[in-house]
Amino acid sequence: MEMDNIYLKVPAKPEYMLVIRLTTSAVASRAGFGVDEIEDIKLAVSEAGTYVMNHDRSIEWLELTFKVDKEKGMWIDIFASKSVHRDVPFFDDEQIELSFYIMQSLMDVVEKTMDNGVLRGIKMYKKYGG
Amino acid sequence: MNVQASTKLDSENLEALLREYCKTRDIGLRNILVQKYLYIAEIIAKKFANRGIEYDDLYQVASLALIKALERYDINKGYKFSSFATPTIIGEIKNYFRDKSRIIRLPRKENEMLKKLEEARIHLSAALGRSPKSEELAEYLGMTTEEVLELMESNQKTNPLSLDYYIDEDKETDLSAVIGYEENGYIRVENRDFIDSIMDKLNDVEKKVIYERFYNQRSQKDIAEEMGVSQMYISRLERKILRKLKYMFKNSI
Numbered sequence: 495m496e497m498d499n500i501y502l503k504v505p506a507k508p509e510y511m512l513v514i515r516l517t518t519s520a521v522a523s524r525a526g527f528g529v530d531e532i533e534d535i536k537l538a539v540s541e542a543g544t545y546v547m548n549h550d551r552s553i554e555w556l557e558l559t560f561k562v563d564k565e566k567g568m569w570i571d572i573f574a575s576k577s578v579h580r581d582v583p584f585f586d587d588e589q590i591e592l593s594f595y596i597m598q599s600l601m602d603v604v605e606k607t608m609d610n611g612v613l614r615g616i617k618m619y620k621k622y623g624g
Numbered sequence: 625m626n627v628q629a630s631t632k633l634d635s636e637n638l639e640a641l642l643r644e645y646c647k648t649r650d651i652g653l654r655n656i657l658v659q660k661y662l663y664i665a666e667i668i669a670k671k672f673a674n675r676g677i678e679y680d681d682l683y684q685v686a687s688l689a690l691i692k693a694l695e696r697y698d699i700n701k702g703y704k705f706s707s708f709a710t711p712t713i714i715g716e717i718k719n720y721f722r723d724k725s726r727i728i729r730l731p732r733k734e735n736e737m738l739k740k741l742e743e744a745r746i747h748l749s750a751a752l753g754r755s756p757k758s759e760e761l762a763e764y765l766g767m768t769t770e771e772v773l774e775l776m777e778s779n780q781k782t783n784p785l786s787l788d789y790y791i792d793e794d795k796e797t798d799l800s801a802v803i804g805y806e807e808n809g810y811i812r813v814e815n816r817d818f819i820d821s822i823m824d825k826l827n828d829v830e831k832k833v834i835y836e837r838f839y840n841q842r843s844q845k846d847i848a849e850e851m852g853v854s855q856m857y858i859s860r861l862e863r864k865i866l867r868k869l870k871y872m873f874k875n876s877i
Contacts, residue, residue, distance in 0.1 A: 530721070537671055592667060595710035 500560040506546075506553040506575065514558060515540055518570070525562040526622065535570070535620055538600040542572045542616040545593040549613060550578040567602070567621035577612040639699075646699045657694055658687075664706055665690045668713050676735075677724060682717060689716035734778055740765060741775050822872050830865050837862060
């Protein structure tokens with residue numbers, strides 16, 4: 495199995511979401527996804543970014559790993575600089591969970607990455623033609 | 625009462641309402657719930673805006689999907705309503721994109737210019753009291769008349785016509801009747817010509833095998849019995865002839 499890995503580390507600030515989105519679309523396009531799929535992946539990734547950042551505003555950076563398997567699909571791993579603690583409720587739970595449901599509807603697999611029982615990031619997978 | 629307590633109370637209330645609605649399926653109750661959950665439709669519709677369809681349209685679609693989701697939701701299955709509604713709404717929005725978005729997409733620049741053209745058309749129609757000429761549109765937009773005409777043409781081209789669309793006034797002829805198709809006649813003539821020319825190069829047995837196999841569509845076994853040989857022999861012979869034909873075909877082109 496041949497995997498291409500792409501890494502991106504950006505400050506966890508809203509203004510860098512654009513960098514994440516553009517990188518995501520470029521990688522997804524290289525990976526061979528169609529325009530509609532690219533839009534879906536982009537939306538899911540930015541949801542993941544906001545989801546993590548909305549949980550905890552003291553995160554310093556986000557690290558994204560794209561793993562492209564040219565035959566099957568693409569894994570995207572979004573990782574926060576530290577474990578995410580819900581310090582302040584910015585929105586009520588249902589609204590913040592909505593982001594997660596949106597990711598699940600757009601991607602084939604969405605998982606929360608836990609670190610000692612605390613959220614650390616989100617891992618998602620999109621397969622080709624699905 | 626602080627904010628957190630009030631939202632908590634609210635969500636408990638909502639759940640009680642949902643439970644009640646799942647039991648009675650009362651339409652008045654449904655409408656109240658739709659109001660309460662409309663924010664989900666709004667949030668999701670916003671996420672899909674800027675993909676070529678107006679936000680207002682998406683909000684409509686999402687709201688309708690929300691109603692559908694409510695009607696199909698069963699609280700006893702143990703899911704949260706929002707986790708059930710989100711995929712339903714996204715699914716409906718995606719269907720809408722599939723149906724409504726243009727099959728042939730214009731470059732973004734042309735899309736933007738088309739919007740400007742439409743604005744100019746409305747503005748000039750109002751200002752002149754009649755529909756503007758293409759020269760007037762061109763002058764207003766600061767481009768050439770040809771460019772305006774091209775834009776108008778490209779706008780047309782993105783809407784595919786139905787094959788059942790009548791092209792005459794009597795509604796007798798539809799588009800599919802006059803549309804071109806691939807003419808196979810020529811290639812058939814060429815193939816026949818090729819087969820005639822190479823059949824001459826085969827010996828009588830080979831000719832017979834090919835003729836019986838592919839013209840009369842008989843089985844290898846059948847031919848073998850008639851010729852008094854084994855089926856294996858015919859099979860091998862057939863493969864050999866076909867290889868020969870393939871070779872000749874390659875060399876003829």
